[in-house]
Amino acid sequence: MLLLGIDIGTSSVKVCVVDAENQSIVASAQFPDQESPILSLRTGWAEQSPDMWWQQTQQAIGLCHKKGGYNPKNIAAIGIAYQMHGLVLVDKEQKILRNSIIWCDSRGVEIGEKAFADIGTEACLSHMLNSPGNFTASKLAWVKQNEPEIYKQIDKIMLPGDYIAMKLTGEITTSASALSEGIFFDFQFNGLSKDITDYFGFSDQLFPTVKPVFSAHGRVTAPVASQLELTAGIPVTYKAGDQPNNALSLNVLKPGEVAATAGTSGVIYGVSDQLAYDPQSRVNTFAHVNYSNDRKRLGVLLCINGTGSLYRWVKNTFGGSLTYQQMNAEAAKAPLGSDGLRILPFGNGAERMLNNKQIGAHLQNIDLNLHTPAHIFRAAQEGIACAFRYGLDIMRENGMHPTVIRAGKTNMFLSDLFAQTFVDATGIPVELYNNDGSLGAALGAGIGAEIYSSQAEAFSKAERVGYIEPADTGAFEAVYQDWKSILEKHLEEV
Known part of the structure; x- marks a missing residue:
């Protein structure tokens, strides 16, 4: 029996087909090869076309089929992971009304902050666990x-x-996890937030039917099945945001367990059983994939907008024809601390952990007689690691004290230097696994279709491929404190 996982990323769409019995990837593909554009009509705006995602999904599935090794008709269920917080609007004919306003768009900051004040900070935090932000x-x-x-x-x-589930099935559903990431969910009443709908004047009819994350969200229509070489009627049995899904794919489901990722954005995501919140809403609490009314499982999420997006900019600006692997090798030639060069990776919209301030990305202390591209490559990795440390300290203030962090050996964690720098910056060991979002989505589909008897069974064959312990936290602490002082000066200026 086979499972199809789809991961709708900001940069591309990834898909994989998984053998449900041994939990291994039979084939995988992504589309496009080059990173998808983000439309920015004004400073701080960020949009993408949902139709682009659908076209890319079809292309990626087709590429996966062409790799062979399986019969697409044996796919029994579909799971979907996706970039969080994006707004998609359709009319009664299910036609798109405008481009999606995606996760790193900042145009709603003032509206959200006014709502936070008008509804009341205590009411928002105690019921939604977040500012509308x-x-x-x-x-x-x-x-x-x-x-x-x-x-x-x-x-x-x-x-x-x-x-994407709607395009596959013709049906529109949502979940408590999805509503919570949009700040539409009231955790005290376990339903749509009346405070939010009344304040903004949103009709309840705008919101889809609410279903559990692991459940049937519709069945693939005959025309779509024919086009994608699938069996008509197979169900979509799982939908989750990329960060809850990343945690699922790393078997991070119990209170105290923590996952991290460093793709376009950087995230530390810890599971809690407490309806807790950061008083400044710098880190955010959402319903995890296994949240239920009688069994609270919350995901506490630290997000840094500019991680992989910074490294991509560095590659395009300073890397020339170098691959990321070659950049990583060059970065390792520069000394720890990059001879004083510092980079703040905050040039991709308002940063929640900085109280929704937009301070921009900065290169500090450039010495034209000393610094080389290798220094810039290393300083970028160190700056990202420092941003993770800064955010983790906020999580620690809010009672999250991980003793180990699980991460997929993908994106920036493919760099041995970055992985070690991350560990030295945070002081926390990292376990690495071979995983990605599409694999997590596929296994989530298996849970939703009850192919697995439990969530734990879906990850029973996961193997750790690396373990990194802190090596030189003392030396890196001086780098971090210098980086932090630069950040604080910029925060005072905004």
Whole structure:
């Protein structure tokens, strides 16, 4: 029996087909090869076309089929992971009304901060566990205020994964986890937040049917099945945001367990059984994939917008024809601390851990007679690791004290230098696994289709491929404190 996992990323769409019995990837593909564009019509804006995601999904599935080794008709269930917090709007004919306002778009910050004050900080934090901030609810409010003709046509609002499931099945659903990441969910009443809907004037009819994350979210229609060489009627049995899904793929499901990822954005995601929150909403708490009314499982999420996005910019600007692997090798030639060169990786929209401030990315202390591209490559990795440490200290303030962090050996963790720097910066060992978002989505589909008897069974064959312990935390602490002092000066100026 086979499972299909789809991961709707900011840069590309990845898919894989997994053998449910041995939990191994039979074939995988991604599309496109080059990173997808982000449309930025104004400073701080970020949009993508949902139709682009759907075209890329079809292309990626087709490429996966061409690799052979399996019969697509044996795929029994589909799971979807997706970039979080994006706003997708469709009319009654399920047609897109505008581009999606995606996760790193900052236009809703002022709207969200005003709502935070008007509804009341205590009411927001105790019920939604977050400020409305720059999340999906504030983006929808921006559309209502600034594009009223589009707003009038809305039949349903969705997150990116909901849209792809709709294209596959013709049905529109959501979950408590999805509503919580949009700041639409009231954890005290376990339902749609009346505070948010009343304040912004959102009709309850805009929201899809709520279902558990692991459940049937529709069945693939005959025309789509024919086009994708699938069996008509197979179910979509799992949908989750990329960070809860990354945690699932690393078997991070119990209170105290922690996952990390360093893709386009960087995230530390810890599981808790407490309805807790950061008083400043610098880290955010959402319903995890295994959240239920009687068994609270919350994901406490630290997000850094500019991790892989910074390293991509460094590659495009200073890397020339070098591959990422070659850049990593060059970075290792520079000394720890990059001879004083410091980089702040905050040039990709408002940063929640910086109280939604936009300070931009910065290269500090450049010495034209000393610093080389190798220094820049290393300083970028060190700056990202320092940003993780800064955010982790906020999580520690809020009671999250991980003793080990699990991460996939992918994206920036493919760099041995970055992985060691991350560990030295945080002081916490890292376990590495071969995983990615599409694999997690596929195994999630197996859980939702009850192919596995338990969530634990779905990951029973996962093998650790690396373990990294702190090596030189004392030396790196001086680098971090210098980096932090530079950050604080920029924060005072905003």
